[in-house]
Amino acid sequence: MxxxxxxxxxxxxxxxxxxxxxxxxxxxxxxxxxxxxxxxxxxxxxxxxxxxxxxxxxxxxxxxxxxxxxxxxxxxxxxxxxxxxxVLGDFATRFPATLELTIASFIIAVLVAVPVGIIAATKKESVVDHISRIFSLIGACVPVFWLGLILISIFYSKLGWAPAPLGRIGEDINPPTHVTGLYLIDSLLSGDFIAFKKMLSHLILPAICLSTGTMAIIARMMRSSMLEVIGQDFIRTARAKGIYERTVILKHALVNALIPTLTVLGLQFGYLLGGAVITETIFAWPGIGGYVTESILATDYAPIQAFTLISAILYSVINLAVDLLYGFIDPRIRYE
Structure with a gap:
């Protein structure tokens, strides 16, 4: 190892x-x-x-x-x-905002896409399957900048359910005491639930906007992997033994279908971390994306080069972590 x-x-x-x-x-x-x-x-x-x-x-x-x-x-x-x-000082200030947005988007994508993929595979060619494929296609094709503007127009301008897209927290609320730089976690650690609620309201729209493409890709991969596993002999044997269908799907099929899906999860987390530039710009999110955009407009070489290199390092580390996780999911995998 x-x-x-x-x-x-x-x-x-x-x-x-x-x-x-x-x-x-x-x-x-x-x-x-x-x-x-x-x-x-x-x-x-x-x-x-x-x-x-x-x-x-x-x-x-x-x-x-x-x-x-x-x-x-x-x-x-x-x-x-x-x-x-x-550049490192600017990155240290802005990276927690990008990381928080990335984690929130990733959690939303996984919580929605994995169950949708499983249900679509177990109910192949049903209405649920067709609807999931349509939404996956839409999610993969819709431009992020267009979706972000639509979400702002509907939920902020028309319905008033979301706050103005002006950063991580409202101007009337002080940021929580700095511990990790992640406002949601810091507000919980400091017991500031008002800041937590305000931060969550600012986070939800950009997180949904950023997660749609990833959600579509994960759902399609989960469905494809589950269909391949469900058709194999050991699943038919488990069903022939009279094992409950839920146990067959969640214990036997899902574990084996996670290997290819895990690869996509790792790649998509890296994509979210390095590809939030447009979302951060639309929602005035004070993360790395907006910083790099300003650097490009100012022809400032150093931040652009640092962003690209750090993104490559993160991608490499994430891929290595995913490869190591394979061994925990499937004990047959060995590293020589």
Whole structure:
């Protein structure tokens, strides 16, 4: 097991270097000059040139990349000049908001999609199955930005059931005492149930919006995996022995169908964590997504490169964790 983990970590390194190189090159060839953005459009050419020299933008690309890798090896992701803070400092401030939104979206997706997939598989070609497939297709096809605007229009503008999409908590409520950075957990730990209720009301719409695509994918995979397992001999044998149908489905079929579904769950959690940019922008959620959007508009290289690299690391770690979970679900799986 230990050797397997170490081998996987070693295999991650070339991929991360490649991602860092590709991101570095793309960020340099995009239109826009960070020196001009920092100095201002009306700045004299001499001032712009001085800033370019200080930022190292006049050096050859390979020299800039080597300097960038040296900084990464020292744990330095650079300075976000459009905020005046270090990139790691900005990430530490904003990442809890993104993580909280991701976890909430993931929980909603799993709680809805897994039962829907199981029911659709056990009642194949029924009305329930057809309805689940229609909703899965809609959920996979509907653009997130459109769905977010529709949810805001209905539940905030027309019905008034949801608060204004202006962040994690209302302006009239102070954030809970900082413990984890996750407002829901911090409000529970501090016993501030007013903040908890307010935070939950702000979280529910963006979480639903972000979870729809993931919900559709998980439901379709769960249905497909369950149909494949239900048709196998050991399920027919269990039914022939007179075992209750619920036991056959939940104890025998579901456990075996979880392996392919677990892969999708891991990938989708990584997708939610790294792909919440549009949702955070629509709902003014103060997470990493909005921060990266601001960085792109400001032609600020360091946050964009850090976001891409950290997302790749998270994807790799999540995939490794999913592979290790296989052994707990199916004891026949061994790591050599």
């Amino acid at each position: 230990v050797n397997y983990i170490l081998r996987r970590i070693v295999f991650m390194i070339p991929g991360l270097i490649g991602i860092a190189l590709i991101t570095f090159i793309i960020s340099r060839v995009l239109p826009g000059d960070p020196a001009v953005m920092l100095a201002g459009e009306q700045a004299p050419p001499a001032v712009v040139e001085k800033i370019r020299q200080e930022m190292g933008l006049n050096n050859p690309l390979y020299v800039q990349f080597i300097d960038y890798v040296k900084q990464l090896l020292q744990g330095d992701f650079g300075l976000a000049w459009h905020t005046g803070n270090t």
